[in-house]
Amino acid sequence: xxxxxxxxxxxxxxxxxxxxxxxxxxxxxxxxxxxxxxxxxxxxxxxxxxxxxxxxxxxxxxxxxxxxxxxxxxxxxxxxxxxxxxxxxxxxxxxxxxxxxxxxxxxxxxxxxxxxxxxxxxxxxxxxxxxxxxxxxxxxxxxxxxxxxxxxxxxxxxxxxxxxxx
Numbered sequence: 156x157x158x159x160x161x162x163x164x165x166x167x168x169x170x171x172x173x174x175x176x177x178x179x180x181x182x183x184x185x186x187x188x189x190x191x192x193x194x195x196x197x198x199x200x201x202x203x204x205x206x207x208x209x210x211x212x213x214x215x216x217x218x219x220x221x222x223x224x225x226x227x228x229x230x231x232x233x234x235x236x237x238x239x240x241x242x243x244x245x246x247x248x249x250x251x252x253x254x255x256x257x258x259x260x261x262x263x264x265x266x267x268x269x270x271x272x273x274x275x276x277x278x279x280x281x282x283x284x285x286x287x288x289x290x291x292x293x294x295x296x297x298x299x300x301x302x303x304x305x306x307x308x309x310x311x312x313x314x315x316x317x318x319x320x321x
Contacts, residue, residue, distance in 0.1 A: 158214050159215065159217075159244070161213050161243055162213070162244060163177075163212075163228075163231050163235070164209060164231070164234070165211055166231070166232055170186050170210075171186065173229070173231045176231075177228055180224070182215070182220070183214035184213050185211070185253060187205070187212075187262045188261055189206050191203075206252075215241070217240065222241065268297070270288055270289060270291070272288045273285065273287060273288075273319070274286055275320055276312065276316055277315075277316055277318050278316040279312060281301060281303070286299040286301040286307070287307075289309070295313060295314045297314050299312065
């Protein structure tokens with residue numbers, strides 16, 4: 156059967172602790188993280204947070220590893236199971252997330268955007284429109300200068316509705 160990736164359900168905000176303890180026990184553990192902006196004490200700070208809050212991936216060979224001991228690991232609530240056996244993650248998902256993880260230990264899903272980049276709208280009433288990225292905010296909104304009718308119009312849209320033009 157061989158080693159496969161499984162999912163561990165962690166205690167609230169204990170993903171990093173769970174990963175540390177799993178690694179100390181000799182298990183392979185992967186915690187995909189992203190950068191998020193949070194407000195604290197009247198200022199904003201960028202922090203690493205779990206891509207899937209309260210979940211961590213654990214590589215196990217059920218025939219060889221003492222996988223039941225994962226349930227007793229500090230920071231872990233339980234392994235996600237169906238019946239008596241853990242449920243494996245479909246092949247390729249963890250590998251793809253690992254491929255998208257940079258040296259900074261952060262998952263990068265799309266190309267980085269910066270003010271001044273040329274972009275195309277992929278949804279909404281102005282689909283296909285071209286413009287220049289003006290600003291990105293912490294809530295996932297972007298402000299672009301859309302080229303429309305021999306001029307430019309300032310437009311705020313969701314980050315998911317634009318793509319970079321390379």
